């Protein structure tokens with residue numbers, strides 16, 4: 414069991430990490446180094462020899478290895494990112510970088526995404542050092558920079574330049590999973606991440622004939638672009654069920670006593686009620702127009718118009734996704750990938766998944782564990798290039814009324830102390846046996 418000091422330290426570390434402003438605006442001005450040093454000092458205090466690694470000054474990553482008792486076992490990667498998305502202090506009830514602990518709740522940017530998990534990892538590892546615990550498998554602990562932007566200075570850099578640090582790692586756990594989802598009728602569901610949709614950020618360009626805004630113009634770039642953007646935004650993508658999404662739907666259907674086999678996906682989602690939120694974004698691909706840019710004066714038709722679209726695709730559908738975009742954009746609009754990341758798929762019948770399930774159920778016996786696919790992406794995408802199968806497992810027991818999904822990147826991000834204690838206990842239990 415995690416000791417009392419571990420329960421105290423997880424709160425102290427979550428708060429301490431939040432107080433280090435690692436807001437990542439994507440322009441390369443984030444400085445994770447103080448947070449990396451904070452984590453490294455605490456790993457060193459547990460007798461480990463953490464490495465600090467940077468591609469760019471101040472964009473620091475931390476990696477350490479704990480030797481397992483079974484040298485023939487594959488290693489397990491345990492990772493968390495150190496950067497956070499920015500926060501507008503004026504919108505918050507508590508200053509986002511205060512790390513204030515008020516009425517049993519830790520407040521601030523990163524409280525759930527994901528300095529909480531970083532703190533849990535540190536607290537567990539340090540309690541093991543005090544108790545003389547060694548895990549069965551080698552554990553590789555990685556705290557990364559730059560997850561909230563391109564990952565180029567973080568997990569991308571680590572996998573490209575330091576693959577040797579991850580030698581023997583076949584599986585990994587990281588962001589987003591095993592949190593409490595309240596279905597509104599008293600059930601607690603713990604979704605464990607076993608897949609991620611791929612990322613396809615698109616740039617659309619329409620060309621046309623520039624000219625005076627008062628003249629006839631049938632080759633107007635703005636009109637062409639707007640039509641393509643509307644077609645994309647209104648497109649109804651067909652369901653495409655990956656094994657993880659199928660398993661998620663089956664598990665949820667069983668929980669609610671619905672016969673999933675004969676029901677079409679959209680009807681099933683309706684029947685699932687609030688729990689549909691766990692799967693609705695991952696039963697199909699998506700493409701949301703998000704940015705428009707054209708023109709410089711109201712009476713001048715510009716020669717070009719540009720839009721950006723946030724596309725996400727499921728494992729095995731990338732060609733279909735591209736063909737659909739060709740159709741929707743039509744002959745007058747070109748599209749290209751501005752940024753692309755792979756989709757991930759992890760087996761839900763793996764022994765590791767069963768161990769995660771057991772660890773959650775030990776401390777949340779009333780909870781229902783289900784697999785789920787994440788609608789967006791995490792560092793697991795980068796680590797997958799090293800052959801590491803990634804799961805989303807950052808356990809948190811949240812009270813009803815605290816919406817985990819809304820806290821991610823949200824205003825008043827916060828985490829109850831009891832949720833952190835649950836996380837430490839589950840993580841401790843899981844990592845000992847993983």
Ligand SMILES: [Zn+2]
Pocket residue numbers: 494526527560588
């Ligand atoms: Zn995150």
